[in-house]
Amino acid sequence: MGQTQDLAHRIASKTIKLVDAAGNPVAGKEVELNLTNHKFLFGCGAFDAVPVASKLGTPEQLAFLEQKLDLFLDVFNSATLPFYWDRFEPERGKPLTKELQAAARWLKDKNVAVKGHPLVWHTLAAPWLLDMSNEEILKAQFDRIERDVTDFKGLVDTWDVINEVVIMPIFDKYDNGITRISKELGRVGIIKEMFAKTKECNPNATLLLNDFNTSINYEILIDGCLQAGVPIDVIGIQSHQHQGYWGREKLEEVLDRFSHFGLPLHFTENTITSGHLMPAEIEDLNDYQIPDWPSTPEHEERQAREMEEMYTILFNHPLVESITNWEINDEGPWLGAPAGFLRKDNSPKPSYHAIKKLIKEDWSTNVTVKTDDNGVLSFEGILGEYELVSEGKKASFTLDKGETETVQLVL
Template structure:
């Protein structure tokens, strides 16, 4: 049976008048407003929406989609693929991405940038450079983005899929070139150093789809080399079928040995037919149509609930990000919460029951004691208190004492 006590906290909240006197025997209403745990999703359509690049029905649909998005999630991944972000050297897409991050921040959503260094979708113009110049450009790119977005985006997937990076052979690219020459650990050390110098308060992740011992060995080597990793990113793209609880727990055990936060950064389960098991690189599976089916939608919802429960019960896990809110994203897969024709799928409703139901602290009506205090128990996160016609906000952590002075 899953237990979630590690996700809860207790606070002694003291409410005082403007003169500092405790408010005795007053009714207090407590409501949770936000989770501390990061329940996230990637949906890059926020970029054109935030930049007023949509019109008519397209805009109306996007607004409706993000209303549903923000009702469920408090965390979003924004796209920083170098080849798209800066297809022409010296002309980065900074302004549009800043507007997207600001739009999300104003709506209480934390943003993460993905990725800063990756051999896929990287800048094509790197191939015109020497390896020394490529490394210099990569580090400058990291410093620029992390510095430019500080305060809007303070969390980054610094390097993506580095296990395969030096042996990647599908096509030539600048990042594989320098990783092959330098080696994985020296490259990771340099990119993390550049990111941390640009924003010492940032949260910096390594991220990979390879969840085998090879990734664990790499992380062990990085830590021994003195690289500070703030969280381990785990991809769980399950287009070929749900991992199952046993494999999920095996992965969690493998990466919990480092006593670092774990983020499930890219999670998918499809609601149509499963991708054939013989496909080794998921990118090689290309289909024109991949329809969502009623039985597939029930399966997707059922397995997503089990996956989230398994992860939420594991203390090291601090974030879960689904990959694409709408069907037809990566690989044209029916992996979203909403179909292409705008129908909300069962997965949305079932996860909503968890995130905003079972794992959400219901409204509490309390009365202050002689010291003007109430005890608040609930899931970690942000709360709103109403008392004597006034409201105030506070954060519920593991164990704390909070004083709120009414004006």
């Protein structure tokens, strides 16, 4: 475990008393304590879990996707699944509930935390909303939230409730039902309605407001929502850096500005390419469409350095709870950008190895401790789930902040 001087907020101490099945202290024994799962959420988009879990594809296709997900599972403990309305329910009344449930279950069974993205968004809204009045669109959106949040309770309990609201009422690229109702309700109004409905359907869910706009406009929106009593659990910040790495100065400036709300921060959609940078004059990233965007050795080394610095800055910040890289692999990414940890053939890039080393080595805890005459041991480690091993016997426990009592474990 390294870099502990900056990580006091990621570390806790614990005292454990080991006893045998008869309740006698297990004295003078060497015990291994190994972190098996971080409390911090290190994630990626895991859309490929959908075809893998439901066996949708040829044996060759599934073998490729399974290889990709094996590399994902070896490092990451958090996944985002796609709930884009036009793809989740292209025909009204026929949502892909079973397929997404299978994917969420597949991930949960592997101890991966799952987030649904998003419940409300003007882009990729269901096209059939356009045939409705605003009143009917609002009802359909409420019905969608009630159905999906209820159907996925216990599988998906974290949601990007509403996405990119700063631009939502003025979005004019194409007509869509959600922009229509956001114009009518206003930004704070539509957020309040959607959060209230989601909280009603799953009171224990973690609810995010998510945006790519990191200007003062997003701060003003968040402030307005909190003043209006909107139950925002987490502020979601997108960090698509197709035009170049933000760098330490901008990252720390964004962290400072959004920290003053005192809410947890999730970096929900991170992109750093391992290819050339998108030209700076492009205002809407979606406007940059090229036939091929290759990953190159030189840019892969740069990507690894930038990823390592960014992850370290974020992990060192006490309010940041999650970092999700938007791509695991360069096969079919957003805008064709080579922004994954893996190349198109699933071979790991330097960034994969760099982030794996941070998560699995620098920010991990694997120690050997000896129990005293009373079977008691104490240790300090990174927050998360642990396995205790002694002479082939195992026990599991969780290390978290604020625990002061001695925990008794039976070996």
